[in-house]
Amino acid sequence: MNLIEVLVYLDDITVFGKTLEEHEQRLEKVLKRLHEEGLKLSLEKCQFCLPSVTYLGHVVSAEGVSTDPRKLEAVASWPRPRNVTELRAFLGFCSYYRRFVGGFAKIAQPLNKLLQKENTEEGCKASDRNPSAPGPRKVRESIQGEWTSQCEGAFLKLKESLTQAPVLAYADPHKPYELHVDASREGLGGVLYQEYGGLLRPVAYVSRSLTPSEKNYPTHKLEFLALKWAVVDKLKDYLYGAEFVIKTDNNPLTYVLTTAKPDATGHRWLAALSGFRFSLKYRPGVNNRDADALSRRPYYDGMEYPPAVRLYLTPSLVLPSPTTEWHGTRRLERLG
Numbered sequence: 587m588n589l590i591e592v593l594v595y596l597d598d599i600t601v602f603g604k605t606l607e608e609h610e611q612r613l614e615k616v617l618k619r620l621h622e623e624g625l626k627l628s629l630e631k632c633q634f635c636l637p638s639v640t641y642l643g644h645v646v647s648a649e650g651v652s653t654d655p656r657k658l659e660a661v662a663s664w665p666r667p668r669n670v671t672e673l674r675a676f677l678g679f680c681s682y683y684r685r686f687v688g689g690f691a692k693i694a695q696p697l698n699k700l701l702q703k704e705n706t707e708e709g710c711k712a713s714d715r716n717p718s719a720p721g722p723r724k725v726r727e728s729i730q731g732e733w734t735s736q737c738e739g740a741f742l743k744l745k746e747s748l749t750q751a752p753v754l755a756y757a758d759p760h761k762p763y764e765l766h767v768d769a770s771r772e773g774l775g776g777v778l779y780q781e782y783g784g785l786l787r788p789v790a791y792v793s794r795s796l797t798p799s800e801k802n803y804p805t806h807k808l809e810f811l812a813l814k815w816a817v818v819d820k821l822k823d824y825l826y827g828a829e830f831v832i833k834t835d836n837n838p839l840t841y842v843l844t845t846a847k848p849d850a851t852g853h854r855w856l857a858a859l860s861g862f863r864f865s866l867k868y869r870p871g872v873n874n875r876d877a878d879a880l881s882r883r884p885y886y887d888g889m890e891y892p893p894a895v896r897l898y899l900t901p902s903l904v905l906p907s908p909t910t911e912w913h914g915t916r917r918l919e920r921l922g
Contacts, residue, residue, distance in 0.1 A: 592616050593641070600641055609635065643682065650753040650787070653683050661748050666741060669728055673700060680744050684791075686751035691793040692773045693743050696736040698795070700729055755780055755787035763789075763830035765821070766869075769812035771801060776816035778824060792820040807852075809836040814855040817862055825862060833869040 591612040593600040601616050603609030613634070620627065633639070638647035645652045661680070667673035677697060684690040758780060767776040775793040779786040794815070796808075803811065813832060817825055848856060 595642060598641065600639060600646075602646075606635065650755045652753040653686055653748065653751050658749050658751075661745050664745065666733070666738075668730060670701060673697060673729065676741075677701070680748060683748055683751065684793075686754065686791065687744070687747045688777065688788075688791045689773075689775055689793050690744075690747075690791070691795045692775070693740055693747065695772065695795055696734065696740040697744075700732060700737065703732070752788060755782055755789050757789050757824050759828065763825060763828060765816060765825070765830060765832045765864075767809075767812045767816050767832060767834050769805075769808040769836075771808075772796060774808075774812040774815055776812065776820070778821055789824065790821065792816055806836065809834060810852070810855060814858060817864070818858045825864075829863050829865075831865045831867060833867045835869055 601613050603612050640654050643654050643657050667676050761780045764779040773795045778789045
């Protein structure tokens with residue numbers, strides 16, 4: 587439609603506005619365009635002037651974006667997977683809402699390991715792994731014998747985290763961003779925030795597990811990877827062209843970005859970061875618990891995990907810490 591005030595996905599049309607008057611003006615504009623194109627609407631399927639709408643499995647309102655409670659009813663009652671096919675279905679459904687779950691990759695790690703066995707000698711025969719082998723690919727009939735307490739804890743934790751998922755704030759390009767990043771031997775994590783009403787609210791959660799080669803990285807390189815991955819690979823649409831602050835609990839990372847001589851990989855990462863403008867602040871791990879939780883915290887049976895909604899109810903901490911500012915080149919300046 588070439589209209590910025592409307593979202594269209596297949597036959598779903600959503601018109602939005604900041605006020606009722608603006609909404610009515612935009613709605614009239616959209617209806618006029620539909621009439622010009624000879625398109626008709628079913629009145630029984632239309633809803634007008636709603637404070638919130640359910641769109642593509644999400645509830646969109648003035649407060650932000652949240653998960654659809656009706657969809658999550660299926661998660662709450664999801665039975666324990668009995669085979670790889672059922673496990674894939676569960677993880678696939680949960681992955682659609684992973685942006686709402688801090689540390690999703692870390693929580694799901696025991697379950698993903700079961701899927702990885704599908705491509706190993708332990709999981710199936712060589713003929714089953716080879717796509718060119720004659721006959722249909724064989725799926726392990728049961729994973730119940732491999733279902734450990736860690737798998738059960740991960741399964742229950744994913745269900746709990748999704749049913750208690752926070753309301754994500756809308757990204758405002760006119761407000762500064764604050765990115766918390768962290769890395770551990772098992773994964774990378776980050777939380778993107780913006781301040782609303784004096785409180786930091788999450789805009790997006792990102793996390794992933796490490797590859798086998800990445801697990802051999804030294805600590806400072808892992809932290810550097812977490813920073814580069816979060817900024818360049820996952821959150822570029824939010825951060826490119828904006829000024830933002832990155833907080834990390836790894837002090838040597840400041841050294842890496844200022845005086846260390848990087849290898850070829852480091853040069854590539856520096857080049858990728860050169861298009862962004864940000865300040866880097868060291869923050870002790872005790873005050874960087876949100877990003878720590880995405881990469882460090884173990885999720886086993888019997889462990890408590892605070893609901894993610896608490897993350898945006900805690901006021902931002904102002905820490906007297908050194909700051910390094912990135913100016914799009916390898917030159918960095920200390921801020922007093």
